[in-house]
Amino acid sequence: MREPIANIVLPEDVLKNLTKADKLLIKNTIKGTNERYKDFPEEKLSNEELLRRVSYELEVIITMGFSDYFLVVADFLQVGQKIGHMPLDRIEHLRAHMTEMSIEEMISYIEEDMSYPGFTIGIGRGSGAGSVVAYVNYITNVEPTQYDLLFExxxxxxxxxxxxxxSDLSKAEAPYGVRDIVIEYVGKKYGYDGVCGICTPSTLAPKAAVMNTANILVDREFQKKKGFKEGDYIPNSEKDPVWVEINKHYTDLSKAIRADIPEDPGTTFSSEMEDGSTLYESLKMKYAGSKDATEIIELANMLDGVNDNYGKHAAGVIIADNGNVGEYGALMYDDESNGWKIQMNAVECEDTAGLLKMDFLGLKTLNIITMALRLIYENRGIYINVENLPDDPEVYSKIFATGNTVEVFQFSSNGMKQMLKKFKPDKFDDLTLLNATFRPGPMKYIDPIADKKHGRPVETSAFDKVPQIQELLAPTYGYPVYQEQVMRIFQIMGQYSIGGADEIRRAMSKKKQYIIAENREIFVHGGEMENHRTHKSIHVGGAMELGIAEDTAYEVFDALSDFAKYGFNKSHSLAYAKTAYMTAWLKLHYPIEFYTACLCIEENKEMAAILADAKANGVKIAPVDINTSRAGFTCDTEQIYFGFAGVSMEKATQNLTHDYVSVADFILRGGIKGSKLEGLVKVGAFDNFTTSRKALLEVLPVYAEHMEAIKKAQANVTKYTNILADMEADPEGKTLLKKYDRKSWPKKEEAQTRLENAKESLDFHTKAIKAQVIPMQQFKDTMYERLQAEKDLCGLYLTGHPVDMYGTPKDNGCMEIINSTGNCHIMGQISNLRICSTKADASKKLAFFDIEDQTDKIHVCCFTESFNNNGSKLANDMVVKLSGTVKADKQDPDTLQFILNKGDKSVIPLAVAKSEFTFNIKDLTQLKELQDKLSDFEMAGGHPAYIYDMSTGDRMKLDICLMDEAENIRVA
Known part of the structure; x- marks a missing residue:
C-alpha cells in the first residue's frame, strides 16, 4: 500500500486565484487519488510520477476554468452508478415517483439499498479517458498511465x-435504465429552468432544395392556368389533367437536375466541381436552354442550407450557470420528449453562447450487463464486480479469435467477425487496436498488421524507416492506429509541442487543406507554426533536423494526413474494448444468464440471431410452454425459458397460474380465447399436452362453444342463487320487484328449477370439455408445418429449423454460415430468389438469393456462368449445399456475400436425412419391441420422448430417453 497524497503541487499564481469549485475539485481529487491508487503497484507508477501527473492536469483544468464541469459530471455519474446497485423494484418505484421527491429524498431513497451488482454507467469513452483527474473523480474507469493515454x-x-x-448511461426504455432518472436529478439540482435539450436543425441539401422548389412551381403554374388567386382553395387538383401534365413536366426536370448533383455528403451549390466551377454554375450552364430548369436551379440555390425542420439532440443536455437557460437564447417545446430545447445546435451552444453541454448517451449494453449480473447473483449467489474482471486467455481464444462475437459489444458485425478470425487477438491491447482499426482510414493496415503479428513477411512501410518512432508504434505492430500516435509522431519527428501536434491532427481530421499544406513543409524542414485557434506562433524543429531523410519525412506526413481523416483516439477505443471484454467474459463464463439478458433487452428483430447463437454455444432453450414460460425470458442454471414477450403474448398471458395439468384444464381456467389462444397453440405452448398442434386447432371451436355455454350457465347460477337468497330474506317480495326492476316475480320453485338447470348446464359443458378427444391420429402436423406457422406468426422459427431434417452443416461437410469465411461450403434453405438478365445481354441470366441455416443467413450471388451450370437447381424453399467464397460487399464492408463458384457442382440439392414418427404403445412392456426401430432414430445425446394419452391429449408424467450407450432403453 502506497503512502497517501496529502497536497497537490500548483504554481503560486494558480493557488492565489482558486475559486470555491477549484478547491472542491482539488479536495475530491486528493481523496479519489488515494482511493484509486491505494493498491496500484509503485513500480508501475511511483508516487512522484502520480503527483506530477495529477498536479499538471489540475493546473490545466483550473487555469482553463473547467473545475465546475468536472464536478458536475462527477456528481451526476456517481448518482447513476449508485442507482445501478438498487433492487429493480426500487429502481422502478424511484422512476414512478421521482418527480414528487425532493433531491434529498431521492438521494436518501437511492442510498437506502445498494446491495445488488450492477453496471449502469459506462467506462467513460472519448478522449476524457486520458485524464487521471477524471479517473480519480470516478468520471471514467480507465487508469490512463497503464495504457499510455494522453491527457492533452x-x-x-x-x-x-x-x-x-x-457519458454512457443505461437506457431508460429497458429494465435497469437510469438515464431518465439521472436527468431528473440534474433538473432538481440545477433548476428545471436551467436545464434543457438542444435543437438539431435539419437543413435543405441541393437535391432536397431542387425537389421542394419543383413541387412549389407545380402549384404556382397550375394556379395560373386555372385562373386561381394565391391562397384560393384548389379542390382535387391532383386529379385534374392540367395538374397532371404540369406535374410531369416539373418532376422530369427535377429528376434530371438531381441526377447531376453528386452524392457526396456535405455537397452544396457552392461546392467546387472538377472543372473549377461551382455546382450552381455547372448546373446553370448545362440547363441554360431551359427557362423552367434554370428557374428551379436559381430558386433551389436560394434555399440551399436553409433550416426546414428542428429535431432534438439525442444525448445533449444544456446546464446553464444562471439557473435560466432562456436568458441565453430562445427555447422551443419538444412534444416528443415533453421538454424544452434551446434553438441552437450543439456547436452554437458552446462556441456562441458559452453554454455547457453534457452528453447523456443511452447505451443498452449497460442494461444487458446489469441484467446478466443480477441473474447470476439470483441464480448462483455470485456477486461479480464487472469493472474488475481477471484477464482470461480463454476469452480471447474462444470468443474473439474465433469470431464468436454475436452480442459482444462493438464486435458483433460480420465485418468485425471476419477481421477477428484473420487477426486472432490474444491480449487486451489487440482488442483496443482492432476497435480503432475497423474504420476507413486505418482499415488498409489490417492485413499487414495481422501478418506482422503472426510473423509473416510484410512490405516495408514509411514508418519502418524512422527509428525514432519504432517504440511508439510497437504496440500496434509498426503502424499508426490511434490519434494519440499521430500526435506523438508530430511531437517526435516534427518536434511540435503536444498542443501543436493536436492542432495539426485536428486540421487533418477536418480536412482543412490550407493548414495541412503549410504544415507539410514545417513538419519536414521546420519553421514557425501558427495555431489557428489561439493565433499564437510556435517554432517547430522539423524532421530533417533529426537526420530523417526528406523523402521519408514527406512520405510519413502524407500517410498521416490520409489516416487522420478517420482515426480513432486510443482513449475512446480502449473504453469500447473494456466494455467489449465485459460482454465477452460474461458470454464465455455465464452464457445462460448473458443470453437471457440479451433476449430481454434487445429488440425482437435480433431474437432469431441470439437464439441461434445461444444454441450454437450449447445453451438449452426451453420452448414456449404454458406452465414454464413467463412474460419475459427467464432462466435457471440449466437453461433459458422462452418468454411470452418473445411471441408478443405477454399481455394476454399476464394472469396465468402456470399450474395447468391438461389442455382441458387450461381451457377452463386460463381465460384466453380466440386468436390469442390459436397463437399460443401455433407457437407450441401446449406441446407438452398434445403431439399435434393441428389436431388441437381443430377442436378449439368446440371448446369455444362449450366455454360460451359455461359463461351463460355461470351467469345464471349467480343470478338465481342471488334471487333465492333475496326471496329468503324478503318472502313477500315487497322490495324485490323494485330491486330487480320487474313487474312480476317468479315462484320460488321456478327460480330453484332454473338454478338447477344452470348448474346442470355448467356441469355438462365442463365435463364435455374434459372429455373432448383431441384427434391426434386424424390430424397430424409435420415439422415443416409447425415451423412455418411459427415463422408466420412470430417472424422466426421457435422449436427448430426447416434445415434440421437435412442434418447439421457439419453432417454435410459445410461450415456454419455464422462462422463461414474464405472459400468454403455452406448449406441452407433458399429464400427471396430473384432471377434477372444482365444489362448487356438479355439472354444471359444471373440469380440472387438468400440462404439460411440454423445459425445465420447470407446473401448469395450466382453470376452468369454459374447460373448456366446451376440455375435449374435453384428454387425457393429448397435445401441445398453451396460451394463458393465469402466476400465483403464493396459498398458496405460490414455486409458479407457468398459468391457461388462457376462449376456445375456448386449447387447440390440435399435429401432429408432425418424423419419424425409416432408409435402407439399400450403399456411399457411394448417398448422393448421398438428397440430395433429406435436404434435407427437419430437423437443425439438421448433427447426426451413423451408418453401421451391419445384419447385426451394429456401427457403422462414419464420421460423416456431413447437410447443409452449400451443401446438399452432407459426409463427416467
Whole structure:
C-alpha cells in the first residue's frame, strides 16, 4: 500500500486565484487519488510520477476554468452508478415517483439499498479517458498511465475548445435504465429552468432544395392556368389533367437536375466541381436552354442550407450557470420528449453562447450487463464486480479469435467477425487496436498488421524507416492506429509541442487543406507554426533536423494526413474494448444468464440471431410452454425459458397460474380465447399436452362453444342463487320487484328449477370439455408445418429449423454460415430468389438469393456462368449445399456475400436425412419391441420422448430417453 497524497503541487499564481469549485475539485481529487491508487503497484507508477501527473492536469483544468464541469459530471455519474446497485423494484418505484421527491429524498431513497451488482454507467469513452483527474473523480474507469493515454488529447492550453466527456448511461426504455432518472436529478439540482435539450436543425441539401422548389412551381403554374388567386382553395387538383401534365413536366426536370448533383455528403451549390466551377454554375450552364430548369436551379440555390425542420439532440443536455437557460437564447417545446430545447445546435451552444453541454448517451449494453449480473447473483449467489474482471486467455481464444462475437459489444458485425478470425487477438491491447482499426482510414493496415503479428513477411512501410518512432508504434505492430500516435509522431519527428501536434491532427481530421499544406513543409524542414485557434506562433524543429531523410519525412506526413481523416483516439477505443471484454467474459463464463439478458433487452428483430447463437454455444432453450414460460425470458442454471414477450403474448398471458395439468384444464381456467389462444397453440405452448398442434386447432371451436355455454350457465347460477337468497330474506317480495326492476316475480320453485338447470348446464359443458378427444391420429402436423406457422406468426422459427431434417452443416461437410469465411461450403434453405438478365445481354441470366441455416443467413450471388451450370437447381424453399467464397460487399464492408463458384457442382440439392414418427404403445412392456426401430432414430445425446394419452391429449408424467450407450432403453 502506497503512502497517501496529502497536497497537490500548483504554481503560486494558480493557488492565489482558486475559486470555491477549484478547491472542491482539488479536495475530491486528493481523496479519489488515494482511493484509486491505494493498491496500484509503485513500480508501475511511483508516487512522484502520480503527483506530477495529477498536479499538471489540475493546473490545466483550473487555469482553463473547467473545475465546475468536472464536478458536475462527477456528481451526476456517481448518482447513476449508485442507482445501478438498487433492487429493480426500487429502481422502478424511484422512476414512478421521482418527480414528487425532493433531491434529498431521492438521494436518501437511492442510498437506502445498494446491495445488488450492477453496471449502469459506462467506462467513460472519448478522449476524457486520458485524464487521471477524471479517473480519480470516478468520471471514467480507465487508469490512463497503464495504457499510455494522453491527457492533452482531451485538454491542453493550446486547444481553445470545451472538454467533452462521453457519458454512457443505461437506457431508460429497458429494465435497469437510469438515464431518465439521472436527468431528473440534474433538473432538481440545477433548476428545471436551467436545464434543457438542444435543437438539431435539419437543413435543405441541393437535391432536397431542387425537389421542394419543383413541387412549389407545380402549384404556382397550375394556379395560373386555372385562373386561381394565391391562397384560393384548389379542390382535387391532383386529379385534374392540367395538374397532371404540369406535374410531369416539373418532376422530369427535377429528376434530371438531381441526377447531376453528386452524392457526396456535405455537397452544396457552392461546392467546387472538377472543372473549377461551382455546382450552381455547372448546373446553370448545362440547363441554360431551359427557362423552367434554370428557374428551379436559381430558386433551389436560394434555399440551399436553409433550416426546414428542428429535431432534438439525442444525448445533449444544456446546464446553464444562471439557473435560466432562456436568458441565453430562445427555447422551443419538444412534444416528443415533453421538454424544452434551446434553438441552437450543439456547436452554437458552446462556441456562441458559452453554454455547457453534457452528453447523456443511452447505451443498452449497460442494461444487458446489469441484467446478466443480477441473474447470476439470483441464480448462483455470485456477486461479480464487472469493472474488475481477471484477464482470461480463454476469452480471447474462444470468443474473439474465433469470431464468436454475436452480442459482444462493438464486435458483433460480420465485418468485425471476419477481421477477428484473420487477426486472432490474444491480449487486451489487440482488442483496443482492432476497435480503432475497423474504420476507413486505418482499415488498409489490417492485413499487414495481422501478418506482422503472426510473423509473416510484410512490405516495408514509411514508418519502418524512422527509428525514432519504432517504440511508439510497437504496440500496434509498426503502424499508426490511434490519434494519440499521430500526435506523438508530430511531437517526435516534427518536434511540435503536444498542443501543436493536436492542432495539426485536428486540421487533418477536418480536412482543412490550407493548414495541412503549410504544415507539410514545417513538419519536414521546420519553421514557425501558427495555431489557428489561439493565433499564437510556435517554432517547430522539423524532421530533417533529426537526420530523417526528406523523402521519408514527406512520405510519413502524407500517410498521416490520409489516416487522420478517420482515426480513432486510443482513449475512446480502449473504453469500447473494456466494455467489449465485459460482454465477452460474461458470454464465455455465464452464457445462460448473458443470453437471457440479451433476449430481454434487445429488440425482437435480433431474437432469431441470439437464439441461434445461444444454441450454437450449447445453451438449452426451453420452448414456449404454458406452465414454464413467463412474460419475459427467464432462466435457471440449466437453461433459458422462452418468454411470452418473445411471441408478443405477454399481455394476454399476464394472469396465468402456470399450474395447468391438461389442455382441458387450461381451457377452463386460463381465460384466453380466440386468436390469442390459436397463437399460443401455433407457437407450441401446449406441446407438452398434445403431439399435434393441428389436431388441437381443430377442436378449439368446440371448446369455444362449450366455454360460451359455461359463461351463460355461470351467469345464471349467480343470478338465481342471488334471487333465492333475496326471496329468503324478503318472502313477500315487497322490495324485490323494485330491486330487480320487474313487474312480476317468479315462484320460488321456478327460480330453484332454473338454478338447477344452470348448474346442470355448467356441469355438462365442463365435463364435455374434459372429455373432448383431441384427434391426434386424424390430424397430424409435420415439422415443416409447425415451423412455418411459427415463422408466420412470430417472424422466426421457435422449436427448430426447416434445415434440421437435412442434418447439421457439419453432417454435410459445410461450415456454419455464422462462422463461414474464405472459400468454403455452406448449406441452407433458399429464400427471396430473384432471377434477372444482365444489362448487356438479355439472354444471359444471373440469380440472387438468400440462404439460411440454423445459425445465420447470407446473401448469395450466382453470376452468369454459374447460373448456366446451376440455375435449374435453384428454387425457393429448397435445401441445398453451396460451394463458393465469402466476400465483403464493396459498398458496405460490414455486409458479407457468398459468391457461388462457376462449376456445375456448386449447387447440390440435399435429401432429408432425418424423419419424425409416432408409435402407439399400450403399456411399457411394448417398448422393448421398438428397440430395433429406435436404434435407427437419430437423437443425439438421448433427447426426451413423451408418453401421451391419445384419447385426451394429456401427457403422462414419464420421460423416456431413447437410447443409452449400451443401446438399452432407459426409463427416467
Amino acid at each position: 488529447r482531451f485538454l491542453n492550453p493550446e486547444r481553445v475548445s470545451m472538454p467533452d466527456f462521453d
